Amino acid sequence: MSFAQLLYLAIFSFLSFESFAESKSLTWVRWEDPPIFIFNPPYKGQGVLDAVEKELKLAMPQYTHKELEATVPRVLKEAQAKSAICNAGWLNTPEWGKLFYFSKPVLIIPTNGVLLKKSRAQDFFKEKGPYRLQNFLDKRPKWVLGVGRLYGEGIDEVLFKNKYQSNPKIFPVSSSQLVHRMLHLDRVQYTIGYPFEAQYYNELLKNTTDKVLHIPLTDNASFVEVVVACPKTEWGAKVISDVNSVLNSRARIERMNQGLMRWLGPADQGRVIAERLKFYKKHYPHL
Numbered sequence: 311m312s313f314a315q316l317l318y319l320a321i322f323s324f325l326s327f328e329s330f331a332e333s334k335s336l337t338w339v340r341w342e343d344p345p346i347f348i349f350n351p352p353y354k355g356q357g358v359l360d361a362v363e364k365e366l367k368l369a370m371p372q373y374t375h376k377e378l379e380a381t382v383p384r385v386l387k388e389a390q391a392k393s394a395i396c397n398a399g400w401l402n403t404p405e406w407g408k409l410f411y412f413s414k415p416v417l418i419i420p421t422n423g424v425l426l427k428k429s430r431a432q433d434f435f436k437e438k439g440p441y442r443l444q445n446f447l448d449k450r451p452k453w454v455l456g457v458g459r460l461y462g463e464g465i466d467e468v469l470f471k472n473k474y475q476s477n478p479k480i481f482p483v484s485s486s487q488l489v490h491r492m493l494h495l496d497r498v499q500y501t502i503g504y505p506f507e508a509q510y511y512n513e514l515l516k517n518t519t520d521k522v523l524h525i526p527l528t529d530n531a532s533f534v535e536v537v538v539a540c541p542k543t544e545w546g547a548k549v550i551s552d553v554n555s556v557l558n559s560r561a562r563i564e565r566m567n568q569g570l571m572r573w574l575g576p577a578d579q580g581r582v583i584a585e586r587l588k589f590y591k592k593h594y595p596h597l
Contacts, residue, residue, distance in 0.1 A: 336373040345510040361569025363398040369556035400539035415535035426500035456498030458489035464530035506573035560597040
């Protein structure tokens with residue numbers, strides 16, 4: 311074999327090894343939005359998706375697992391660049407389906423609703439439901455709605471219809487964490503969020519007297535399924551296939567669910583337990 315052939319073989323072998331190493335490296339992108347992911351004490355690592363990510367890492371030792379703390383826009387940017395990244399919890403929508411391959415659902419969670427203190431909720435409960443976001447905006451003109459992000463199908467349409475960025479009844483702030491603190495300090499009268507956010511901030515801010523409650527809205531579905539997402543590449547398809555394989559364990563899926571149940575009160579836990587029976591029948595009838 312000539313020197314040129316040996317050199318070519320060495321280069322080819324090196325590149326093949328590099329490609330193989332990259333294919334076995336999996337970076338989990340996570341963003342600070344407690345209790346979805348919790349980065350800081352006293353509840354660090356106890357988030358809803360922390361539990362999902364932990365189980366997937368343990369169940370897929372064939373990958374070298376890394377973590378990247380970023381933002382949701384960064385997740386989208388990495389997916390567009392077809393990087394070797396995945397995230398442990400996303401929503402399966404046609405829009406996101408242009409960027410990601412999705413796993414089978416790993417969780418089913420209650421959706422966003424109105425969050426407000428018990429003292430204000432008691433007053434609103436005197437009015438017959440069901441409750442729509444527009445009802446809150448119309449019937450409580452002196453209340454201010456704090457928004458720290460967009461909230462998905464149904465709710466966002468109401469925000470845009472009411473020109474939320476310039477409406478004096480709606481106060482946009484820079485983050486969900488800030489709007490929750492403002493709610494507890496009575497700087498805003500209500501916000502939008504998940505029931506597990508209400509539970510988390512009640513505990514974090516030690517609110518034991520006038521707790522924040524979650525009121526479901528009819529603007530969106532009562533529950534939404536959460537999936538693992540990886541970029542639309544051959545590598546991403548392989549990872550999703552591996553994720554789907556490890557989901558064939560009811561015990562593992564139930565352990566993933568503990569991150570959600572940790573941050574739900576008794577009433578919402580009951581709602582989720584009842585809904586999970588449908589979840590298993592639909593997606594995992596063999597388990």
